[in-house]
Amino acid sequence: MKNMISLSKKIVLSAGVVFANFAFAQTVQEGIANVDSHKYAKAKQIFGDMITKAPNDASNYFYLGNSYLSQFDPNFEKAEEYFKKGLALDSKGYLNKIGLASVKLAKGDKSAIAEIQKIVTDSREKDPEVLYRAAEALTMFEKASSPDLAIGYLTKAVEKAQKGGVPAYYYYSLGDAYRLKKDPGNAMTAYDKASAVAKNKASVFTRMGTLWMAAQQWKQAKENIDKAIAVDPTYAPAYKALAAYNFRFQENAKVTQNLIDYTKYADEDGYTMLEIAKLHFINNDYDNAKTVLNKVFDKVDDPIKYKLKAYLDYSADGNYASAQENLNKFNSSVKDKERIQPADRGLEGLIIAALAKDEKDAAKKAQMMSDATAKVAIAKNAKDQTMDWDAELSKIQSGGAINAASVDAGPTSPKVEGLKAKIKANPKDVNALVELGTAYQEVQNWNGAIMTWDKMIALSPNWAYSHYAKGSAYQQLGNHDMAEASYEKFIAVVKGQTAEEQAQNKETMSYAYYLVAFYNQDKNIAKAKEYAAKAVELNPAYADAVTLNNQLMKK
Numbered sequence: 001m002k003n004m005i006s007l008s009k010k011i012v013l014s015a016g017v018v019f020a021n022f023a024f025a026q027t028v029q030e031g032i033a034n035v036d037s038h039k040y041a042k043a044k045q046i047f048g049d050m051i052t053k054a055p056n057d058a059s060n061y062f063y064l065g066n067s068y069l070s071q072f073d074p075n076f077e078k079a080e081e082y083f084k085k086g087l088a089l090d091s092k093g094y095l096n097k098i099g100l101a102s103v104k105l106a107k108g109d110k111s112a113i114a115e116i117q118k119i120v121t122d123s124r125e126k127d128p129e130v131l132y133r134a135a136e137a138l139t140m141f142e143k144a145s146s147p148d149l150a151i152g153y154l155t156k157a158v159e160k161a162q163k164g165g166v167p168a169y170y171y172y173s174l175g176d177a178y179r180l181k182k183d184p185g186n187a188m189t190a191y192d193k194a195s196a197v198a199k200n201k202a203s204v205f206t207r208m209g210t211l212w213m214a215a216q217q218w219k220q221a222k223e224n225i226d227k228a229i230a231v232d233p234t235y236a237p238a239y240k241a242l243a244a245y246n247f248r249f250q251e252n253a254k255v256t257q258n259l260i261d262y263t264k265y266a267d268e269d270g271y272t273m274l275e276i277a278k279l280h281f282i283n284n285d286y287d288n289a290k291t292v293l294n295k296v297f298d299k300v301d302d303p304i305k306y307k308l309k310a311y312l313d314y315s316a317d318g319n320y321a322s323a324q325e326n327l328n329k330f331n332s333s334v335k336d337k338e339r340i341q342p343a344d345r346g347l348e349g350l351i352i353a354a355l356a357k358d359e360k361d362a363a364k365k366a367q368m369m370s371d372a373t374a375k376v377a378i379a380k381n382a383k384d385q386t387m388d389w390d391a392e393l394s395k396i397q398s399g400g401a402i403n404a405a406s407v408d409a410g411p412t413s414p415k416v417e418g419l420k421a422k423i424k425a426n427p428k429d430v431n432a433l434v435e436l437g438t439a440y441q442e443v444q445n446w447n448g449a450i451m452t453w454d455k456m457i458a459l460s461p462n463w464a465y466s467h468y469a470k471g472s473a474y475q476q477l478g479n480h481d482m483a484e485a486s487y488e489k490f491i492a493v494v495k496g497q498t499a500e501e502q503a504q505n506k507e508t509m510s511y512a513y514y515l516v517a518f519y520n521q522d523k524n525i526a527k528a529k530e531y532a533a534k535a536v537e538l539n540p541a542y543a544d545a546v547t548l549n550n551q552l553m554k555k
Helices: 015-036 040-053 058-070 076-089 094-106 111-122 128-140 147-160 168-180 184-197 202-214 218-231 236-248 252-265 270-282 286-299 304-317 320-333 342-356 362-381 389-397 404-408 414-425 430-442 446-459 464-477 480-495 499-504 506-520 525-538 543-553
Strands: none
Touching: 015 040, 015 058, 040 058, 040 270, 058 076, 058 094, 058 128, 076 094, 094 111, 094 128, 111 128, 111 147, 128 147, 128 168, 147 168, 168 184, 168 202, 184 202, 202 218, 202 236, 218 236, 236 252, 236 270, 252 270, 252 286, 252 446, 270 286, 270 304, 286 304, 304 320, 304 342, 320 342, 342 362, 342 389, 362 389, 389 480, 404 446, 414 430, 430 446, 430 464, 446 464, 464 480, 464 506, 480 499, 480 506, 499 506, 506 525, 506 543, 525 543
8 A cells, every 4th residue: 555654743842943843844745745646756855855954863764765665566675774774863763663664564574563563552652653654554565464453553643633633644544444454434434534634635536436446336436536637637646546447447548548647647766667567568558568668677676677578578579588588587686585476487487388389309398388387377376367377378389479570571561561650650540450450361461460459459358350350360370279269259248249239240259159169079069069059049041050060969
């Protein structure tokens, strides 16, 4: 969870000190607003300036260290460095002690929960800031969280802050804690209270929207996200939430625009840019993912950049040697091995399988494929959905992924080249993509057709024809496994259409059912019978389907 920052109240005796503390508080509040807006580079600058102006104030080091914990892909080393500097100035500083405990929690050490409890006890629960920071630490990392304890601390922080006015982020952090506890009713109540006192309600409306999304109440989710953007069109997290909403409905072109808007309003902190590149990758928008990653690749030292590069090498370019090199760099350089996910093992397996294709030694090739299957199984057993692992492995085993080099090596025509130039100028031109897919089919460049239909699917996954045309191209290549998968997807998409649309696709659906039945007659007789019968039901005049159905009925 992304968390906010506030300032401890201090008793002051003179007007001059009051004014100085007010100015300091304003600076901290500015940092809070930037963290909340995903402007981490700006927040770090503000907190760094605070250290420069008051190098002996231990709390300043906490704020800077905590910004490194709040960012995407937390930098534990940097955070710990600043927390220790703060403790060197004030060995009793509760905030920096909480900061170090937060790092332990982030690494999965749950003994830090007891440490935080002791810190709060030692503070005698007098300072709402200490209570708030303790609660923040207990909710920042979901796998090592204690929402009930956090709720207790936040409730006390709210009570103690009443006289001076409760900051909005106390309330919405309380909502976040209830949300982590899976108590949406109390979470929404806390967000409502935050909305009543927040200067910028976009933050609260965005949280409300994502809470409604978690409850699959899509209408209320969209209404609140729209309210957030209406209140503050520059509030970056609202566009990230909108991207998640549109991703749910497979509105991939809209997701791309949402992420472009998010990029526009978040700052160019390297770690934020890495997060944006990951989101583009998840949306199958490899061009934008590569553009964003390349922009910051040399500006960040987080090994995560190598992992993302490996995924793009594999998925976008089919450059398996480079993918393996970058994944190995990630695995060897990442200090916290908890960051190596099941999906990374799955990717490693796919890369090994791809490299095994060119291995001449039969025994070594068999060993590589065995290793590949075992690593892919790690991702599958973890129910990871980064990729369709079975489909990817099948794709490799039946000829490998389609890449630009294989397309360029195939037949072309002036029409193809003209359309390629048109799409290069506007990658979202769906009409040109459909024309290019058809033009590739006309010159029998089946790899080019598949790559083009994949681009069309990325922009509009619910346009059924793309899946059918992709299946046809794989069929022409003799890749029956991938053809079957594409026809199955076509059938699934059409079944989700209106009755009128399904009626218009009856004959094509019959053909798709027939082909899936044909592919399964020797490997899954029950499925073959089911699909052949469906093909005849949709089109009783389809002679091949009738013949196959009659043959299967006798088995």
